[in-house]
């Protein structure tokens with residue numbers, strides 16, 4: 001399911017330009033959308049989900065123009081959305097919660113709901129906890145319940161907004177793996193400010209800054225933004241004032257720094273292999 005975005009703008013009341021003429025093409029499969037806080041990711045996700053009207057520009061999802069009522073309806077039928085702040089009813093069990101959402105989504109047949117919910121609880125590994133109240137769930141379990149509700153109507157497009165924020169490392173890895181497994185013939189659009197989540201799940205990604213596209217391409221291309229610009233340096237003194245420190249680890253009586261800089265930040269600095277995070281930070285530095 002392809003998403004085609006052309007010259008998309010969104011200006012909120014009060015004059016905040018959250019999206020500034022965004023052009024973006026998202027193919028089928030897993031796709032990462034990276035950007036710092038306030039870059040416009042949630043605004044874009046909400047527009048795609050049909051919850052917010054753009055100020056101008058066009059969005060087509062699977063060929064349907066979301067500016068038309070028919071187009072929006074067609075997209076909503078094929079879309080699953082896990083918002084950043086999914087509200088749940090804490091006194092419901094996971095099964096009751098999914099049943100309630102399934103009813104809202106128009107799955108009227110009770111046996112059909114029961115079957116679908118049973119399948120989804122398996123997919124998100126919550127079968128054992130299905131009859132526990134949501135108020136006792138961990139952050140990771142709640143996100144998995146959130147994914148299950150987004151999958152109820154078997155969407156061909158799944159949009160997830162900042163899904164791993166606040167999760168512990170094990171839950172984060174589990175959640176990431178689940179998303180990758182769900183991609184396949186679906187489009188999964190993962191919006192996040194956590195570079196590692198994209199590094200571990202996506203081949204293709206876009207970077208948004210200030211409502212504009214700063215980068216689009218594959219992970220390797222973003223990594224290469226930092227080619228010949230990453231350095232390590234161990235020193236007993238302060239960090240070099242030239243370049244951007246991205247890591248500092250105590251070593252012996254001094255510190256080992258990792259820096260991004262166009263040229264060696266000190267005579268004894270050694271070049272290092274860039275990571276995706278380095279590429280992202282190098283891109284941000286260039287765009288300043």
Ligand SMILES: Nc1ncnc2c1ncn2[C@@H]1O[C@H](COP(=O)(O)OP(=O)(O)OP(=O)(O)O)[C@@H](O)[C@H]1O
Pocket residue numbers: 012013014016017018035036037038039040041042043044193
């Ligand atoms: N309802 C609103 N009214 C006014 N301004 C808003 C509204 N929602 C978002 N904004 C502003 O629009 C810009 C983009 O916000 P958005 O939430 O889309 O970014 P984001 O990349 O998702 O950031 P975050 O990761 O912090 O959620 C920000 O400057 C934000 O303050």
